[in-house]
Amino acid sequence: MLLMRKQRVLSIADFRYVSIHCVHCNSTLILDLEGEIAGRRAYFTPAACSVCGHDFDSALTNLNMLNQVYKKLAAAKNAITFSGEAENEPFES
């Protein structure tokens, strides 16, 4: 029996959108990591749901840092990959 190792690898170039699910109204807000922050918004991540107005979990404000890092890495994004935990699958031959 052989053991094959399957690993998910994603490039940072594959990431562009971040989705935030509102647990109060079941809506999904999609934010563009490459987009510019416009209008009255001062930060990438809104503090509250734009549909129902409930505040998002304060932990989501960390997405503001993700957006800053994403933009700083933009020039090198084709050189960066992320991988998940390796999965071992038995392989019958």
Ligand SMILES: [Zn+2]
């Ligand atoms: Zn909502």
